[in-house]
Amino acid sequence: MDIPRRAADETVWVGQAKLGSQRAFKALYDAHVTPLFRFLKQFSSADSLVEEWVQRAFIKAFERIGQFQGKSKFSTWLFQIALNEMRMDQRRSTIVSFEGMEGIAECASDEGDQFEWDETIRSLLEELSDAQRLVFILYEVEGYTHAEIAGMLNVKESTSRTILSRTKQWLQEQWKEKGR
Amino acid sequence: MTEPESFYSKRDYPSSTMKHSMWSAIERSVFPGRQPGFFGLERRSFVFGMAAAIVLVFAAVGVYTTARNAIELTRPQTIRFDQAYQSAIREFEQVALTESQSSKTTAQAGLASARRDQLRSFDVAIVELKEGTNSKDLSPLKHELLRQLYAQKLKLLQEMIERGEIEL
Numbered sequence: 001m002d003i004p005r006r007a008a009d010e011t012v013w014v015g016q017a018k019l020g021s022q023r024a025f026k027a028l029y030d031a032h033v034t035p036l037f038r039f040l041k042q043f044s045s046a047d048s049l050v051e052e053w054v055q056r057a058f059i060k061a062f063e064r065i066g067q068f069q070g071k072s073k074f075s076t077w078l079f080q081i082a083l084n085e086m087r088m089d090q091r092r093s094t095i096v097s098f099e100g101m102e103g104i105a106e107c108a109s110d111e112g113d114q115f116e117w118d119e120t121i122r123s124l125l126e127e128l129s130d131a132q133r134l135v136f137i138l139y140e141v142e143g144y145t146h147a148e149i150a151g152m153l154n155v156k157e158s159t160s161r162t163i164l165s166r167t168k169q170w171l172q173e174q175w176k177e178k179g180r
Numbered sequence: 181m182t183e184p185e186s187f188y189s190k191r192d193y194p195s196s197t198m199k200h201s202m203w204s205a206i207e208r209s210v211f212p213g214r215q216p217g218f219f220g221l222e223r224r225s226f227v228f229g230m231a232a233a234i235v236l237v238f239a240a241v242g243v244y245t246t247a248r249n250a251i252e253l254t255r256p257q258t259i260r261f262d263q264a265y266q267s268a269i270r271e272f273e274q275v276a277l278t279e280s281q282s283s284k285t286t287a288q289a290g291l292a293s294a295r296r297d298q299l300r301s302f303d304v305a306i307v308e309l310k311e312g313t314n315s316k317d318l319s320p321l322k323h324e325l326l327r328q329l330y331a332q333k334l335k336l337l338q339e340m341i342e343r344g345e346i347e348l
Contacts (some may be wrong), residue, residue: 022211029206033199035184038192051198055205062210122187141187 010074017065025062032078033058035142040082042137043130053089057082072148079144080152083134124174128167135163262323265330269337292345295336302333 010031016024033054040050060081061068068077125133134153138144139160146164150157194202252260306329309322 022207025210026203029203033202034193037194037198038184038188041188041192047194047198051194051202054194055202055209058202058206059209062206137187139181141182141184143181 011070014065014068014070014074017062018068028074029058032075035075036078036082039079039137039142040086042125042133043086049089053082053086056085060085072151076144076148076152079138079142083152121171121175124171124178127174128170132163132167135160136167139164262326262330265327265334269330269333288345292340295340295345298336299333302329302336305329306333 010028013024013027013031017028036057037050037054040053041047044050044053057078061078064081068074125136128136135149138149138152139146144152146157146160149160153160306326309326309329
């Protein structure tokens with residue numbers, strides 16, 4: 001089976017980073033800083049705050065690189081650390097919380113439900129809660145699976161599915177209303 | 181699924197300055213004892229600088245040599261003759277100034293002394309002729325006289341060598 005060149009490179013970088021190679025750390029940083037920054041930017045308009053989350057995420061990831069088993073993608077692991085940093089930030093006015101969402105009933109699968117994207121939806125995202133926006137962007141934009149999202153956010157996979165399903169349902173209703 | 185490029189706007193992306201400053205902070209935190217020194221940071225610039233300096237020195241030497249040769253070629257032939265004589269005598273004197281100390285009779289010593297006096301007289305005459313005259317502006321008469329003095333001095337030196345009064 002062919003392994004994508006980038007994934008193979010990343011495995012090498014991670015291996016070298018575990019041995020303390022500064023060059024490997026820099027390669028991992030260069031590969032992931034932009035996706036991480038643009039994702040976190042959806043949760044704060046202050047560049048300085050986003051920069052701090054990114055820095056803290058990379059510092060923790062590099063300090064704990066020995067614990068990375070390679071069972072998930074490096075980016076999944078990094079995003080998980082970054083989300084924890086963001087959620088722990090006491091300066092944020094609204095801390096992303098999934099409390100109360102764990103017990104909600106699972107909705108029908110959304111896998112075949114193609115989402116119709118346009119600028120109206122983009123503006124509607126601002127009205128979502130941080131938890132909804134997180135799941136929506138991670139799934140719809142970043143392409144993570146529900147299993148990966150559940151791992152990142154430390155929730156059940158079914159919770160991630162339900163949040164996404166309800167979010168999309170709400171967005172479609174709003175989109176239809178605005179379209180009238 | 182939506183493509184990230186169409187979802188995120190330009191303002192969501194970090195600038196290169198931001199990326200650089202974030203990496204610097206991470207580097208300071210993760211590798212506190214491994215900050216590259218001045219030489220480490222500037223190694224490439226240092227090597228390029230040294231190479232540029234060497235090239236510059238060679239270029240300067242080339243320019244100087246070319247300019248000197250060009251100036252030399254523009255001088256009148258008389259001046260070049262004068263300088264050639266002076267140079268020949270100077271070189272001659274440098275290699276043949278040691279007087280032979282072996283088997284000197286009183287007559288030989290007297291002759292050698294007379295020849296040294298002659299040499300000094302030539303030197304004085306040459307200096308006097310050149311004094312007060314611009315070396316680049318000799319009259320034909322002065323030039324002819326100077327050339328004769330040089331020729332006589334060289335001839336005297338040659339005789340002294342042939343007679344073994346000075347050693348090479």
